[in-house]
Amino acid sequence: MLLHFYKMNGAGNDFVVVDNRDLSLNLSQDQIEHLCDRHRGVGADGLLAVEPAENGADFKFRYYNADGGEAEMCGNGARCFGRFTAALLDEPAESVSFETIAGTLTAELVEDNIRIAMSEPFDLQLDTGATVPGLDAPLRFINTGVPHAVAFVDDLPATDVVKHGAAIRFHEHFAPKGTNANFATVLSPDHIAIRTYERGVEDETLACGTGMVACALMHHLLTGAPSPIKVDVKGGDTLEIGFEKDGEEGFKNVTLTGPADFVFEGDIEI
Numbered sequence: 001m002l003l004h005f006y007k008m009n010g011a012g013n014d015f016v017v018v019d020n021r022d023l024s025l026n027l028s029q030d031q032i033e034h035l036c037d038r039h040r041g042v043g044a045d046g047l048l049a050v051e052p053a054e055n056g057a058d059f060k061f062r063y064y065n066a067d068g069g070e071a072e073m074c075g076n077g078a079r080c081f082g083r084f085t086a087a088l089l090d091e092p093a094e095s096v097s098f099e100t101i102a103g104t105l106t107a108e109l110v111e112d113n114i115r116i117a118m119s120e121p122f123d124l125q126l127d128t129g130a131t132v133p134g135l136d137a138p139l140r141f142i143n144t145g146v147p148h149a150v151a152f153v154d155d156l157p158a159t160d161v162v163k164h165g166a167a168i169r170f171h172e173h174f175a176p177k178g179t180n181a182n183f184a185t186v187l188s189p190d191h192i193a194i195r196t197y198e199r200g201v202e203d204e205t206l207a208c209g210t211g212m213v214a215c216a217l218m219h220h221l222l223t224g225a226p227s228p229i230k231v232d233v234k235g236g237d238t239l240e241i242g243f244e245k246d247g248e249e250g251f252k253n254v255t256l257t258g259p260a261d262f263v264f265e266g267d268i269e270i
């Protein structure tokens with residue numbers, strides 16, 4: 001079958017996008033894994049599928065990691081999904097809504113960037129009590145649409161993200177679903193830098209949107225830093241996380257703002 005696809009990039013987190021509004025595609029886990037393979041396929045951290053909405057949003061957004069497994073949502077992918085689907089609307093619009101497993105999200109075009117109104121975070125664990133060998137930092141946790149462990153470290157460039165990330169991702173404390181693993185450092189009161197090991201990619205990625213949100217909210221909880229918080233990612237971009245407090249440890253109106261760009265489109269035999 002010849003598949004038409006689009007390649008997009010959200011701050012270095014890259015995606016294959018397929019338009020499946022007619023639901024004619026029924027890609028298997030192996031086919032998605034092949035499409036994301038950087039040597040044998042198109043190459044990407046994940047795949048975004050556009051499907052028709054079921055509950056009143058403009059579209060449904062289905063997200064699949066590079067291993068072909070479906071995940072609840074993807075923050076960088078949501079910005080790319082918003083950029084892509086805004087162009088599909090009958091009338092030009094500044095915002096577009098889409099259903100995900102994590103809830104219905106809205107993407108807003110803000111100058112050259114896309115702002116995502118994220119789902120409300122939950123399952124906050126300021127200290128999970130979990131440890132991994134060789135990492136001398138408390139492991140914290142929050143679900144920002146997908147699960148994220150967060151460790152603040154002193155020397156981010158020297159941190160073995162793959163070794164410690166894999167140990168956290170597969171740690172029994174987060175079983176059976178596992179978690180993404182983020183390592184963060186404070187640059188200034190309103191500015192952090194992070195690196196992320198992603199579940200389902202099983203490697204460090206150049207950016208992780210829900211991971212940025214997790215680290216920024218944890219930074220607020222630990223230091224009181226006000227909204228917005230800037231986040232530097234491995235790929236070199238700086239993105240912005242906005243939020244309002246909802247009680248002592250809750251958050252609402254959480255936003256993720258950053259780039260979402262088309263790279264190329266093509267056809268591939270699968």
Ligand SMILES: N[C@H](CCC[C@H](N)C(=O)O)C(=O)O
Pocket residue numbers: 013045065071072073074075076077146147180198199200201207208209210211
């Ligand atoms: N790998 C994640 C999903 C993608 C998250 C990331 N790419 C983002 O931008 O939020 C998981 O399995 O939970």
